[in-house]
Amino acid sequence: MRVLAAMSGGVDSAVAAARAVDAGHDVVGVHMALSKSRAEHRSGSRGCCSVEDGYDARRAADKLGIPYYVWDLSDDFEDTVVADFLSEYSAGRTPNPCVRCNEHVKFAALLERGLSMGFDAVCTGHYADLRDVEDGSGVRHELHRAANHPKDQSYVLAVMGKQVLGNVLFPLGDVPTKDEVRIEAAARGLGVSLKPDSYDICFIADGDTRGFLRQRLGENPGEIVDESGAVVGEHLGAFAYTIGQRRGLGLGIPAKDGLPRFVTKVDIETNRVHVGPVEALDVRRIIGADTVWLAPDIDPAEPLRAGVQVRAHGREIAATVRLEDDRLVMDLDEPLRGLAAGQSAVVYSGSRVLGQATVEETA
Known part of the structure; x- marks a missing residue:
């Protein structure tokens, strides 16, 4: 098969691409440039798809002897993932941007472009297991948890849809531990073998989600109220709070029972944040x-x-x-x-x- 290997610059995608080459596929590496700021840099293990990541992906592709390209998908990313993130928070909801990225970018925009160019499948370093099951009507493609349960990413991949399952490869689905992936990368001479994992929201590299929301959505001061409706604090924007949040509430009046209080409701219409006991x-x-x-x-x-x-x-x-x-x-x-x-x-x-x-x- 002709396979388009999505190479983030991390160890997982590099080893996945290497395994696709070993399987005899005609592999081309592609790095998705998702940031609108070309000067954006990774901060420790925060974020991904930075300038440094692009360099690491290129070096890995060179080591594997496969063609390598950078595709600018920043407009797709901004118009879908980031726009959805802001819209959901504005509505008092809590989105998962990784799910939306898989839905709109990695397995929509990337796959669509790849198929139009004659590729048969997209290969990624996600930890998930794809199985082909024979039934009376032919072959059924099933998505399963990865052998590496702590790293399993089937949760964020479920949004792909059944029509996509026949055009994706997850070569790391049977690897039981991340250490084995790093050992394999080192054995292959891939320089990313010790690179730290990325985490948090990739387009908020400093980890300050509330600050990002305030920068994009502005400030809208309002009240924080308890279960009786009494005002117990103030906020600068209800959109910056999420159900179950305990830290950073800045409540001026303690609960009568002295127990912690949590966000139980975010009411965008009244611009109020409601707090209450954990049981709520x-x-x-x-x-x-x-x-x-x-x-x-x-x-x-x-x-x-x-x-x-x-x-x-x-x-x-x-x-x-x-x-x-x-x-x-x-x-x-x-x-x-x-x-x-x-x-x-x-x-x-x-x-x-x-x-x-x-x-x-x-x-």
Whole structure:
């Protein structure tokens, strides 16, 4: 196959590209330039897709002996991922930009461009497992958790959609530990073998999400109120708060019982942030919109027992799941604490990803 290897400049994507070469594919490396600021630099292990990352990706491609290109996808990234991030926070929701990047950039813009140029698949360094299953109607592509459970990224990949699964490769899906990836990179002479992992939001390299939101959205002072409606503090913008938040509230009046208080509601219409006891964060039902169902052999309209995960590395909770009027309803066996609208809820059956939806309501 002709394979387009997305090379971020990190060790995972470099080893994934190397494995694609070993598998006999005709591989071309491409680095996605996502930042609108060409002078942006990585800060320690924060951020990704920086100038330094582009240099590291080029050196890795040279070592592997494959062609290498830089594609400017910054407009796509700004118009989809960053715009969605700002729009969701403006609406009092908490988005996951990595999910949106996979949906709109890595497995939409990149794949679409690659297919139009005659490539058969996109290869990335994500930790996830793709399996081809024979059934009566042919081959079914399934997305599963990676062998490396602590690094598993199937949660942020579920949004891809079943139509994409036949055109992607995840060569690291069977690697049990990150240490083994680094050892393999060193053995191949790849200079990124000891490079630290990137984390946090890539377009907020200093990690100051609240500062980024205030810079882009401005200030809009308002009140912080407790469960009785009493004013207990002030804020500079309700959009900078998220459900379950405890730190950075700056409350001027302590709770009567002396216990910590958490953000329980962000009301954009009244510009108020509501706080309350930790018990107020418990939810037993999740209703998700924009459902992406990856399992054509399973009818989501029929209630099924499954596991639900709502954070990238959160634990899975048993639930009864069903699709009602294009919305995914998930009734949890036990309460879940601190879930905000805008986050992703992913449905699993064992290691297999069945579907995904964006949290719209909780109860």
